[in-house]
Amino acid sequence: xxxxxxxxxxxxxxxxxxxxxxxxxxxxxxxxxxxxxxxxxxxxxxxxxxxxxxxxxxxxxxxxxxxxxxxxxxxxxxxxxxxxxxxxxxxxxxxxxxxxxxxxxxxxxxxxxxxxxxxxxxxxxxxxxxxxxxxxxxxxxxxxxxxxxxxxxxxxxxxxxxxxxxxxxxxxxxxxxxxxxxxxxxxxxxxxxxxxxxxxxxxxxxxxxxxxxxxxxxxxxxxxxxxxxxxxxxxxxxxxxxxxxxxxxxxxxxxxxxxxxxxxxxxxxxx
Ligand SMILES: C[S@@+](CC[C@H](N)C(=O)[O-])C[C@H]1O[C@@H](n2cnc3c(N)ncnc32)[C@H](O)[C@@H]1O
Numbered sequence: 663x664x665x666x667x668x669x670x671x672x673x674x675x676x677x678x679x680x681x682x683x684x685x686x687x688x689x690x691x692x693x694x695x696x697x698x699x700x701x702x703x704x705x706x707x708x709x710x711x712x713x714x715x716x717x718x719x720x721x722x723x724x725x726x727x728x729x730x731x732x733x734x735x736x737x738x739x740x741x742x743x744x745x746x747x748x749x750x751x752x753x754x755x756x757x758x759x760x761x762x763x764x765x766x767x768x769x770x771x772x773x774x775x776x777x778x779x780x781x782x783x784x785x786x787x788x789x790x791x792x793x794x795x796x797x798x799x800x801x802x803x804x805x806x807x808x809x810x811x812x813x814x815x816x817x818x819x820x821x822x823x824x825x826x827x828x829x830x831x832x833x834x835x836x837x838x839x840x841x842x843x844x845x846x847x848x849x850x851x852x853x854x855x856x857x858x859x860x861x862x863x864x865x866x867x868x869x870x871x872x873x874x875x876x877x878x879x880x881x882x883x884x885x886x887x888x889x890x891x892x893x894x895x896x897x898x899x900x901x902x903x904x905x906x907x908x909x910x911x912x913x914x915x916x917x918x919x920x921x922x923x924x925x926x927x928x929x930x931x932x933x
Contacts, residue, residue: 680710680711680712680724683712683724684706684707684711684724685707686724687706687724687725687726687747688703688706688707690726691706691726691747691748691751694726694748696726696747696748696751696752696755697751697755698755699755701759701760701761701781702751702754702755702777702781704780705754705776705777705778705780705781706747706751706777708780709773709776709777709780709808710776710808711724711744711747711773711776712724713804713807713808714744714771714772714773714776714800714801714804715730715732715744715771718730724747725746725747726746726747726748727746727748728746729743729744729745729746729749730743730744731743732744732771732797732800733794733796733797739891740890741794741890741893742771742792742794742797742890743771743890744771744772744773745771745774745837745889749869749887749888749889750773750774750777750837752869752885752887753835753837753858753869753885753887754774754777754778754781754835756856756858756869756871756882756883756885757833757835757856757858757871758833758856758871759778759781759782759832759833760781760782760832761781761782761783761785761786762782762783762785762786763782763786763832763833764782764786764787764789764828764830764831764832764833765778765782765786765787765788765789765831765832765833765834765835766789766790766791766824766825766828766829766831766833766834766835766850767788767789767790767791767834767835767836767837768790768791768792768821768824768834768835768836768837768838769791769792769821769836769837769838769889769890770790770791770792770797770798770801770816771797771800771801771837772790772800772801772802772803772804772805773804774790774835774837775788775790775801775805775810775814775816776804776805776808776810776814778835779805779810779813779814780810782813783813784813786813787813787814787815787828788810788813788814788815789814789815789817789825789828789831790814790815790816790817791816791817791818791819791821791825792816792817792818792821793818793819793820793821793893793894794818794893795818798816798817798818801816802816815828820894820895820896821836821838821892821894822844822846822892822894822895822896823844823846823895824844824846824847824849824850825850826846826850829849829850830850830851830852830855831850831851831852831855832851832852832855832856833855833856833857833858834847834850834851834855834856834857834858834859835858836857836858836859836860837860837889838860838889838890838891838892838893839860839861839862839867839888839889839890839891839892840859840860840861840892840896841861841862841892841896841898841918842896842898843857843859843861843872843879844895844896847859848874848877848879851874852874853874853875853876854873854874854875855873855874856871856872856873856874856882857871857872857874857879858870858871858872859872860887860889862900865916866886867886867887867888867889868884868885868886868887869884869885869887869889870883870884871883871884898918899922900916900917900918901916901917901918901922901923901925902914902915902916902917903915903917903923903925
């Protein structure tokens with residue numbers, strides 16, 4: 663002992679624990695009505711979120727509106743993230759998941775699957791699929807470490823095709839922005855089941871809750887949101903083309919469609 667206080671120990675002692683951070687966020691989520699049911703509240707209090715992204719700043723994991731970006735492409739486009747707690751809670755409430763259900767989640771981060779596993783319980787099943795093997799490997803590690811692996815299957819593949827080997831599902835929750843609803847999702851959903859999917863409609867992304875009535879999907883409401891874009895068969899990147907007139911004014915054109923439109927002829931035209 664040299665009489666000098668050890669600042670690292672003092673800092674560690676005064677830093678809030680992950681449980682305290684979690685409880686604070688859950689309180690905020692309840693106040694903003696993103697968490698509305700006891701089931702979802704209990705799941706958010708129980709799952710150890712911060713272990714899903716051990717390299718990220720623990721306080722960032724526990725901010726209501728912050729996603730943790732885990733992968734970007736060479737152009738800086740975000741490819742994968744652990745979604746913001748408010749968005750996760752909102753979608754899970756939209757899905758109205760009950761104990762014993764079979765749930766397919768498209769887009770994996772691990773955390774969301776842990777909440778779903780908490781809600782469906784021992785008698786339920788959660789299948790989480792991601793197109794990126796690095797994401798599924800991380801999700802599998804997290805679910806194994808936290809003890810959810812007995813009721814979760816992590817699958818690497820294009821979620822556009824669903825995961826037929828574990829179908830049918832009571833709920834399908836899509837956590838990546840889709841341009842359309844592929845037939846596989848409807849085929850793999852039970853009658854009366856719910857599909858929650860972020861769709862871009864007139865430039866805004868809304869996560870829509872659909873209820874399956876036979877071969878029809880009926881909307882039961884939507885919430886505004888933001889998600890990374892779908893890759894694979896259902897990819898549909900929005901392209902922004904800037905055109906300049908003779909005065910140097912810029913006009914932006916947002917082009918929707920895949921494969922990307924050849925914008926070169928537009929560049930060559932003077933307005
Ligand atoms: C927002 S992240 C998922 C977040 C996650 N639900 C969480 O725990 O917060 C979206 C994920 O969708 C994945 N993805 C993109 N296109 C996909 C596709 N066609 N099939 C399955 N996963 C896809 C990306 O690799 C990315 O990891």
